[in-house]
Amino acid sequence: MALALVPQPPLDSWFAELDQQMARAPNFFAGRPVVVDVTFLPRNDPDLARLAGEFAGRNIRILGIEGTEPNFTPPAAWGWPPLLSGGRPVGTSEVPEEKAAPEPHSLLRDENVRSGQSVSFPKGDVTIIGSVASGAEVIAGGSIHIYGALRGRAIAGVMGDAKARIFCRKLEAELIAVDGLYKTADDLPQNLRGKPVKISLDGDKIVIEPLD
Amino acid sequence: MSKVLVVTSGKGGVGKTTSTASLGAALAAAGQKVVVVDFDVGLRNLDLVMGAERRVVYDLINVVNGDAKLAQALIRDKRNDNLSLLAASQTRDKDALNLEGVTKVIEQLREKFDWVLCDSPAGIEKGALLAMYHADLAVVVTNPEVSSVRDSDRIIGMLDSKTAKAERGEKMEKVLLLTRYDQARAARGEMLKVEDVLEILSIPLLGIVPESQEVLRASNLGAPVVMSSPNCAPSRAYADAVRRLQGETVPMNIPVDRTGLFAKFLNWRVS
Numbered sequence: 237m238a239l240a241l242v243p244q245p246p247l248d249s250w251f252a253e254l255d256q257q258m259a260r261a262p263n264f265f266a267g268r269p270v271v272v273d274v275t276f277l278p279r280n281d282p283d284l285a286r287l288a289g290e291f292a293g294r295n296i297r298i299l300g301i302e303g304t305e306p307n308f309t310p311p312a313a314w315g316w317p318p319l320l321s322g323g324r325p326v327g328t329s330e331v332p333e334e335k336a337a338p339e340p341h342s343l344l345r346d347e348n349v350r351s352g353q354s355v356s357f358p359k360g361d362v363t364i365i366g367s368v369a370s371g372a373e374v375i376a377g378g379s380i381h382i383y384g385a386l387r388g389r390a391i392a393g394v395m396g397d398a399k400a401r402i403f404c405r406k407l408e409a410e411l412i413a414v415d416g417l418y419k420t421a422d423d424l425p426q427n428l429r430g431k432p433v434k435i436s437l438d439g440d441k442i443v444i445e446p447l448d
Numbered sequence: 449m450s451k452v453l454v455v456t457s458g459k460g461g462v463g464k465t466t467s468t469a470s471l472g473a474a475l476a477a478a479g480q481k482v483v484v485v486d487f488d489v490g491l492r493n494l495d496l497v498m499g500a501e502r503r504v505v506y507d508l509i510n511v512v513n514g515d516a517k518l519a520q521a522l523i524r525d526k527r528n529d530n531l532s533l534l535a536a537s538q539t540r541d542k543d544a545l546n547l548e549g550v551t552k553v554i555e556q557l558r559e560k561f562d563w564v565l566c567d568s569p570a571g572i573e574k575g576a577l578l579a580m581y582h583a584d585l586a587v588v589v590t591n592p593e594v595s596s597v598r599d600s601d602r603i604i605g606m607l608d609s610k611t612a613k614a615e616r617g618e619k620m621e622k623v624l625l626l627t628r629y630d631q632a633r634a635a636r637g638e639m640l641k642v643e644d645v646l647e648i649l650s651i652p653l654l655g656i657v658p659e660s661q662e663v664l665r666a667s668n669l670g671a672p673v674v675m676s677s678p679n680c681a682p683s684r685a686y687a688d689a690v691r692r693l694q695g696e697t698v699p700m701n702i703p704v705d706r707t708g709l710f711a712k713f714l715n716w717r718v719s
């Protein structure tokens with residue numbers, strides 16, 4: 237984190253105020269990176285030339301200068317540090333093309349999902365070796381496989397995948413959803429409660445079938 | 449090697465303070481040096497259950513803030529020299545606690561005692577998190593009903609993620625203490641059965657403490673139930689739990705009180 241200073245014209249009185257503050261807390265700027273925002277200083281202000289020197293004279297280390305127009309180039313004699321915008325140096329630079337490592341298509345968790353915890357993986361399938369507690373949720377871009385009881389929420393196909401499915405060893409869910417369509421506990425068929433099931437989508441209808 | 453143990457539950461009113469006092473008293477009776485620490489700043493109760501409320505001068509907050517030395521704040525039990533209490537402050541709130549101060553206090557307690565029992569406040573906020581942070585072992589107190597079980601499940605998740613052990617990548621040891629258990633009501637389906645709770649929480653069982661009037665009576669007397677009536681069913685359950693804590697293998701059963709007309713009559717005559 238850098239500290240931002242915003243000088244305002246006239247510069248002389250602004251620096252006088254800064255001196256007063258520094259007298260009260262002499263070590264305030266010691267070792268801290270400082271960014272100077274020149275938004276309020278007119279570009280034709282002759283004082284701009286001595287801005288960097290004034291800060292250096294007070295032992296304030298300026299990391300960069302912010303608030304300039306994109307096409308503005310300070311004269312070299314001003315001795316300004318690099319120009320920044322929103323914390324990033326301005327100026328075009330080629331982003332080197334990197335070979336991205338292959339991203340995983342699924343997420344495996346080999347412990348219970350406890351109440352209040354949320355497991356989310358929008359890029360693909362989620363496999364839980366354990367149970368999903370009441371008050372816990374599993375969200376997947378693809379299918380959800382639960383090798384234990386599902387007592388919380390399972391939300392599959394969250395990025396719009398109608399082919400996503402949910403599998404669990406024991407259906408006691410609070411809510412299940414596939415591709416935006418959902419059923420709450422009240423709407424689950426009574427005869428499949430506590431049973432191993434697979435859940436899929438048929439058109440715009442959620443189908444729950446026993447697994448064996 | 450001293451052990452720091454947190455008694456926690458998420459939900460309030462399930463028996464954390466009663467259990468802290470009784471486990472502490474039973475451990476002390478077994479010859480261990482024990483301190484029970486009340487982390488429920490602002491709503492302290494442990495001093496009452498231990499019968500030490502008139503002897504509190506300095507408390508946990510005073511020690512955390514450096515206003516008092518630990519030795520000044522520790523209250524030694526009058527019935528058992530092995531047992532001490534570090535009370536919470538009633539006039540402050542949970543924000544008066546900080547991790548640095550708590551760390552220092554727990555370190556000092558570890559040097560003096562075999563067992564440091566931390567009585568956690570209800571909830572999942574700062575007080576509860578600080579109570580569990582330094583624990584080596586967690587006793588999760590749960591009643592056989594769905595809201596308590598779900599809150600315990602939440603706390604187990606936090607024990608696995610928000611404690612010093614979890615931050616070091618180690619596994620926190622957790623055991624379940626099922627309290628206020630009523631076998632008759634569980635059989636009638638009015639309460640969750642032991643197997644149901646164990647299946648949901650999937651942590652080892654430390655003990656089953658039956659619901660009993662004796663616990664309430666003991667609290668009002670200002671004594672842990674294992675001291676006020678050591679032979680009643682809950683006391684035997686706590687004694688067994690403590691033997692298990694010390695590594696013994698004790699067969700799990702649900703102690704019951706003999707309740708015949710005769711026993712009731714006797715009770716009535718005595719009180």
